[in-house]
Each structure stands twice: as structure tokens, then as C-alpha cells.
Amino acid sequence: xxxxEVRNVSKVYKTRSMGQGVEALRNVSCIVNQGEFVAxxxxxxxGKTTLLNILAALDKPxxxxxxxxxxxxxxxxxxxxxxxxxEHIGFVFQDFNLLDELxxxxxxxxxxxxxxxxxxxxxxxxxxxxxxxxxxxxxxQFPYELSGGQKQRVAxxxxxxxxxxxxxxxxxxxxxxxxxxxxxxxxxxxxxARGQTILMVTHSVQAASHAERVLFLKDGxxxxxxxxxxxxxxxxxxxxxxxxxxxxxxDQGDARA
Amino acid sequence: MRRxxxxxxxxxxxxxANARFYLPYLVACAAVVALHYDIQFLNMNSGMEQLPGSxxxxxxxxxxxxxxxxxxxxxxxxxxxxxxxxxxxxxxxYSILGMDRRHIRRLLRCETVYASTISISGGVLLxxxxxxxxxxxxxxxxxxxxxxxxxxxxIAVVYTVFVYVVVLAINLLRNLARVSLxxxxxxIRGTDAGDREPRTRWFTAIVGLLALTCGYLISxxxxxxxxxxxxxxxxxxxxxxxxxxxSAGSVALLKKLRSNKAxxxxxxxxxxxxxMLHRMxxxxxxxxxxxxxxxxxxxxxxxxxxxxxxxxxxxxxxxDSDLRSVxxxxxxxxxxxxxxxxxxxTLVLYYKQVSEGYEDARGFAVMQQVGMSAEEVWDTIRSQxxxxxxxxxxxxxxxxxxxLPLTSKILMVLGITDFWFVLSCCMATLLVYAxxxxxxxxxxxxxxxxxxxxxTSERWVHANE
Numbered sequence: 082x083x084x085x086e087v088r089n090v091s092k093v094y095k096t097r098s099m100g101q102g103v104e105a106l107r108n109v110s111c112i113v114n115q116g117e118f119v120a121x122x123x124x125x126x127x128g129k130t131t132l133l134n135i136l137a138a139l140d141k142p143x144x145x146x147x148x149x150x151x152x153x154x155x156x157x158x159x160x161x162x163x164x165x166x167x168e169h170i171g172f173v174f175q176d177f178n179l180l181d182e183l184x185x186x187x188x189x190x191x192x193x194x195x196x197x198x199x200x201x202x203x204x205x206x207x208x209x210x211x212x213x214x215x216x217x218x219x220x221x222q223f224p225y226e227l228s229g230g231q232k233q234r235v236a237x238x239x240x241x242x243x244x245x246x247x248x249x250x251x252x253x254x255x256x257x258x259x260x261x262x263x264x265x266x267x268x269x270x271x272x273x274a275r276g277q278t279i280l281m282v283t284h285s286v287q288a289a290s291h292a293e294r295v296l297f298l299k300d301g302x303x304x305x306x307x308x309x310x311x312x313x314x315x316x317x318x319x320x321x322x323x324x325x326x327x328x329x330x331x332d333q334g335d336a337r338a
Numbered sequence: 339m340r341r342x343x344x345x346x347x348x349x350x351x352x353x354x355a356n357a358r359f360y361l362p363y364l365v366a367c368a369a370v371v372a373l374h375y376d377i378q379f380l381n382m383n384s385g386m387e388q389l390p391g392s393x394x395x396x397x398x399x400x401x402x403x404x405x406x407x408x409x410x411x412x413x414x415x416x417x418x419x420x421x422x423x424x425x426x427x428x429x430x431x432y433s434i435l436g437m438d439r440r441h442i443r444r445l446l447r448c449e450t451v452y453a454s455t456i457s458i459s460g461g462v463l464l465x466x467x468x469x470x471x472x473x474x475x476x477x478x479x480x481x482x483x484x485x486x487x488x489x490x491x492x493i494a495v496v497y498t499v500f501v502y503v504v505v506l507a508i509n510l511l512r513n514l515a516r517v518s519l520x521x522x523x524x525x526i527r528g529t530d531a532g533d534r535e536p537r538t539r540w541f542t543a544i545v546g547l548l549a550l551t552c553g554y555l556i557s558x559x560x561x562x563x564x565x566x567x568x569x570x571x572x573x574x575x576x577x578x579x580x581x582x583x584x585s586a587g588s589v590a591l592l593k594k595l596r597s598n599k600a601x602x603x604x605x606x607x608x609x610x611x612x613x614m615l616h617r618m619x620x621x622x623x624x625x626x627x628x629x630x631x632x633x634x635x636x637x638x639x640x641x642x643x644x645x646x647x648x649x650x651x652x653x654x655x656x657x658d659s660d661l662r663s664v665x666x667x668x669x670x671x672x673x674x675x676x677x678x679x680x681x682x683x684t685l686v687l688y689y690k691q692v693s694e695g696y697e698d699a700r701g702f703a704v705m706q707q708v709g710m711s712a713e714e715v716w717d718t719i720r721s722q723x724x725x726x727x728x729x730x731x732x733x734x735x736x737x738x739x740x741x742l743p744l745t746s747k748i749l750m751v752l753g754i755t756d757f758w759f760v761l762s763c764c765m766a767t768l769l770v771y772a773x774x775x776x777x778x779x780x781x782x783x784x785x786x787x788x789x790x791x792x793x794t795s796e797r798w799v800h801a802n803e
Contacts (some may be wrong), residue, residue, distance in 0.1 A: 167708070180705075182613060200599045
């Protein structure tokens with residue numbers, strides 16, 4: 082079943098000096114099914130952050146539709162957007178975006194506080210979540226007392242506590258060392274195994290190789306797609322590297338021609 | 339040759355870029371200078387010697403000038419430090435881009451030269467313009483056949499310029515020392531260093547309560563006419579108590595609120611309590627300063643008002659022009675110092691608001707990403723701001739009322755025995771001050787919101803790159 086559907090989305094950034102503007106996304110379409118773990122790969126400037134912002138309803142496409150659970154995001158009214166985001170989408174950022182003045186517990190509670198959830202309900206939801214993420218001991222500490230990996234797990238807990246339909250992750254391993262990256266990616270895989278839909282944007286081959294499906298975005302278009310299928314993670318890793326290499330060399334060919 | 343030109347240009351540009359912080363600083367300096375000149379104008383006026391009781395009048399104004407110098411130097415230094423803290427990042431960046439310390443020092447020197455030229459000359463001109471008004475007021479109040487003439491006493495100009503050149507030079511030296519002592523990387527980090535959560539300091543809170551009790555007790559029991567030191571002791575105790583209570587008491591209270599889960603985990607309370615708690619350590623000093631300045635302005639204004647209204651007519655009836663001169667001098671002393679303290683608290687309030695807006699911005703960008711609408715964000719700021727700025731006013735009012743027994747005993751010596759009259763003078767002053775404070779608060783709030791808005795949208799642009 083399609084959970085998220087992107088239909089012919091284009092995004093043009095108007096520049097003040099030039100008339101025509103920059104096309105960040107060109108007629109992009111894709112489908113993310115319920116329970117999938119999808120990675121979108123692309124270098125900086127490929128349009129992946131633009132796409133993610135549109136999927137998160139932080140930005141509007143110039144044309145096209147985005148359907149989340151059959152609801153058209155581009156048609157949600159401005160004043161309902163915040164609530165919509167809070168209730169349907171969980172977010173994980175590269176630089177964590179935790180608030181330093183709040184304890185770990187209060188950081189995780191943040192979206193529920195905004196929704197006006199009773200305090201007992203917040204505790205009830207948080208306990209199993211922090212246990213499974215291995216941050217149960219840290220809830221009374223402050224973000225500045227934690228390591229990067231711990232901070233990112235807190236951010237994951239904050240994203241999941243609203244039980245969102247989809248978890249969007251923007252370069253989640255970008256600020257982590259290899260050990261912390263590895264453990265975060267296995268957390269993603271575990272979450273996915275329990276049915277959480279995840280869409281991750283990254284330029285790390287290592288991170289993308291944990292997904293079931295990898296989409297390659299370049300110059301605002303999807304160029305290729307890889308499925309893990311029966312293959313191992315290592316095989317997927319090599320396949321991704323090959324695709325990236327091909328995309329890069331073809332580019333050089335284009336430049337020469 | 340090119341280097342010689344570069345530096346002044348850079349100085350002008352960087353002052354312009356920091357206009358939001360620099361402009362209030364220049365305005366404050368100019369206003370302080372102007373008022374200083376006006377006191378000197380009255381004090382040094384050639385017609386002063388002809389006045390009845392002139393020696394006691396000029397003696398009193400001399401003391402006022404001294405107090406004015408000290409407090410105005412403190413206020414200017416506060417503004418200077420605020421400005422420097424905000425600019426650490428910029429200066430750090432310059433030095434990483436290859437500007438060595440010699441150049442940074444030169445940049446700071448250039449800026450100080452510009453800033454002091456603008457503010458001191460502007461201040462003196464403003465002071466000369468204002469002095470006409472003060473002259474009219476003075477002549478209408480003073481019992482003299484020979485009114486003072488409008489003039490520009492050279493000595494007043496020289497003295498005023500001298501005092502503030504010294505004050506600004508001292509601040510420049512402090513800034514230069516700071517630049518020399520800090521490594522560039524620390525300059526860059528500067529304001530980003532997050533404050534740790536303040537601990538509940540019970541000892542400080544208790545000291546504060548004790549000091550407040552003692553100060554109030556002195557006011558209610560002692561006789562200041564016999565021992566003027568008691569008045570100073572009470573004032574000192576209350577100031578200490580204010581600082582202790584704002585820094586420790588507020589943290590204790592906020593933590594209490596936070597431990598009440600049903601209260602704390604509501605959207606409004608949640609951001610207010612956690613945000614206030616986080617910033618209380620730095621806020622406390624600023625709020626306590628606002629409170630102390632406000633208290634001084636209030637006590638001084640209400641007492642001199644009472645003195646003037648109460649003793650003036652009495653002196654008029656007895657025809658004692660010496661007494662009336664002294665009353666008039668007291669009135670002006672109160673007027674000048676109250677104006678200074680009002681300026682001081684306005685400046686602190688403004689800088690407090692701007693720096694809070696600056697810090698709010700990051701938090702609000704995150705909250706919008708987590709699922710807060712822009713409206714909810716504004717709601718939160720609007721409910722947060724008054725909570726921080728009402729306590730200083732409330733406490734200042736409390737101090738002023740507690741000082742009534744003390745001031746009324748002093749007034750009694752001057753023949754003002756009607757306590758209700760003293761009380762109503764005090765209440766009227768409180769009311770007017772509250773209105774002024776509220777207006778200043780509203781004006782500075784606008785600046786704060788703009789600050790948050792600018793910074794928040796800036797972050798969004800970054801996020802969307």
C-alpha cells in the first residue's frame with residue numbers, strides 16, 4: 082500500500098537577478114510503501130534537501146502533488162500545517178536540533194506538549210521508547226552532557242513519540258563518528274523491522290546500504306533505483322558504489338561532449 | 339597608505355552593521371552627557387552666587403554631580419560590555435581572516451574615537467538645548483529677584499567633556515585588554531556557550547531574605563535623622579537582598595513550578611518555565627539592576643516631590659528664602675538623579691530584550707520544525723516576556739513603600755508631618771513610573787520580536803539551502 086506518493090513534483094527557485102530561476106526538482110515521482118525503508122542518495126545540490134522539505138510540508142512544490150496517507154500535503158491549509166506535521170511526520174536532523182535548556186525527557190516530550198497530551202500518557206509512551214533506544218538512563222540529563230550518538234537517539238525518540246506515519250531523516254549520520262553511525266543505522270533497521278516506515282536522505286554509501294531501496298537523485302531527477310532484494314548489505318554497498326561511479330563518469334562524458 | 343584608510347572605513351562599517359546595539363549605546367551616552375552638562379550649567383552659572391543660600395545649594399549640587407559621575411560611568415560600562423560581548427564573534431572572525439591583534443586594537447580605537455566624538459559632542463549640544471528649559475524651570479521655582487541668565491559656561495563644557503572622555507577611554511582600555519587576553523577561537527565561540535542549568539542556591543536565597551528583613555526593619559524602627567549612616571546601610575542591605583533574591587529566589591521558585599507536572603507540561607507554561615530557568619543566571623543580574631535603579635529613581639522622586647510640594651508653601655509663608663533655595667536644589671537633585679536612573683533601567687531593559695530575542699530565535703526555529711505554528715511561537719514569546727519584566731517593577735514598588743517610614747522621618751524634620759500626604763506623593767510617583775516603565779517595555783518588546791523574526795527566518799534560509 083502506498084503510504085507516500087510523490088506525483089510529478091517540480092520546484093523552481095526564483096532568483097532576484099535572473100528571470101528564469103533555478104530548477105531544483107524536475108518532474109519527480111516516486112512511491113514509498115507502508116513499512117518500507119527507503120534511502121535517497123544524491124550529492125549536495127542534487128535537490129535532495131528540497132525534496133525532503135517538500136515531503137515534510139516545510140516548503141511547497143511549484144507544481145505536482147504529495148500524498149501522505151492519501152491526503153494532499155500541498156492542499157493542507159497553512160494554519161493546519163504545523164499540527165499536521167506534528168501528528169504525521171517524525172523528523173531527524175543532521176545536527177540533532179535538541180534544545181539545550183530542556184532535559185532529555187522534556188526534549189522528547191516537546192511535540193506531545195504542543196499537542197496537549199496529558200502527562201501520564203507522555204510517560205507511558207516514552208518509557209518503552211527510551212528503553213529500546215538505550216537512552217533510558219539519560220532522561221534526566223541535559224543535551225550538552227551527551228555524546229553525538231546519544232543526542233541523535235534522543236532526537237529519534239522525539240521524532241517517534243508521536244507515532245508518526247513516516248520518519249524523515251536528513252543526513253542523520255552526518256555529524257556522527259563511524260561507531261555511532263553504525264549503531265544509529267541498526268536502530269533504524271530495527272524500527273523498520275517492527276513496521277516503521279522510514280525515508281532517509283543521505284550521501285553516505287554506508288548509511289544508504291542499510292535501506293531496502295535506494296533512489297539516486299541527480300540534478301533534480303531520479304536517475305536510478307536499487308533494491309536490496311535477497312542481497313546482503315555488503316552486496317548492496319558495492320552496487321551503490323558502482324551506480325555512483327557510473328553517474329559520476331557519465332557526467333564527465335557529458336561535460337566533454 | 340591603504341591600510342591607514344582601511345581601518346576607519348571598517349570601523350564605520352562595523353558600527354553600522356551593529357547599529358541595533360550601537361545606536362542605543364550612542365543615544366544613552368549622549369543623553370547621560372547632556373544631563374551632566376545641565377547639572378554643571380546650573381552649578382557653574384554666574385548668577386548662582388547671587389542666590390540666597392547659594393553655598394548650600396552649590397554644595398548639594400556638587401554631591402549630586404559626584405553621584406551622577408559614578409552611576410553614569412557604571413551605566414556606560416554596562417552598555418559597553420554588552421556591546422563587546424555581542425561583537426566577540428565578529429572580532430574573532432576578523433582575526434581568523436588574518437587581521438592581527440594590532441589591527442583589531444586599532445579598529446577598536448577608531449570606533450571609540452568616532453563613538454565618543456559623536457556622543458559627547460551630540461550630548462553637549464543636546465545639553466545646551468535642554469539647559470534653556472531647565473533655566474526656565476529653575477527661575478520659576480527659585481525665590482530670587484535676579485533670575486539666572488542663559489549662558490554656556492565654558493567650565494561646564496570642559497568638565498563634562500573631560501569626565502566622559504575619561505570614562506570612554508577607560509572602557510576602551512578594558513576592551514583592548516580583553517582582546518589581548520582572549521584567543522580568536524574563544525572569541526568566535528563567544529556568545530554561543532550555553533549556560534548550564536543553575537543550581538538552587540539556598541544559602542544565597544536565605545542571605546537575600548535576611549538582608550531584606552534587616553533592611554526593612556531598619557526602615558521601620560530606626561531614626562535616620564540621628565544617624566544618616568543607617569539610611570545608607572538600609573539601602574545597601576536592600577540592594578544586596580535584591581540581587582540575591584533575583585538570582586537564587588527565582589531559580590528556587592521556577593524549579594518548584596517545574597516539579598508540578600500538571601502545571602509544567604502545558605504548552606504555555608512549559609516554554610516559559612524552562613526558558614526562564616535556563617536564562618535566569620544571566621537575567622538575574624540585569625533584572626536586579628533594573629529593580630535597583632527603579633527603586634532609587636522612585637524613592638528620590640517621591641521624596642523630592644513631597645519636599646517641594648510640602649515645604650515650598652511653608653517656606654513661602656515664612657518668607658525663608660534660604661530654606662526655599664535648598665528645597666529647590668533638592669528638587670533639582672532628585673530630578674537629575676531620577677532621570678539618570680530611569681535612563682539606566684531603560685538601557686538595561688532594552689539590551690535585555692534584544693539579547694533574549696537573539697537567544698529565543700534558535701529555540702523557536704527548532705520548535706517550528708518539531709511542529710509548532712508561527713502563531714504558537716508568537717503566543718509563547720508574548721506570554722513569556724512580561725513574566726520576566728514585571729518582577730523588577732513589583733519589587734521596586736515594594737522597596738519604595740518599605741522605605742516610606744524612613745523617608746517620612748526625614749521629611750518630618752522639614753516640617754512635613756502629614757503621613758497621608760507623603761503616602762499619596764509616593765503612590766502618584768509609583769503610578770507615573772509604572773506607566774513610563776510599561777511604555778518603555780512595549781517599545782523594547784517590538785525590537786525583541788523583530789529580532790526573533792529576523793533570526794528565525796535567517797535560520798530557515800540556511801535550512802533550505
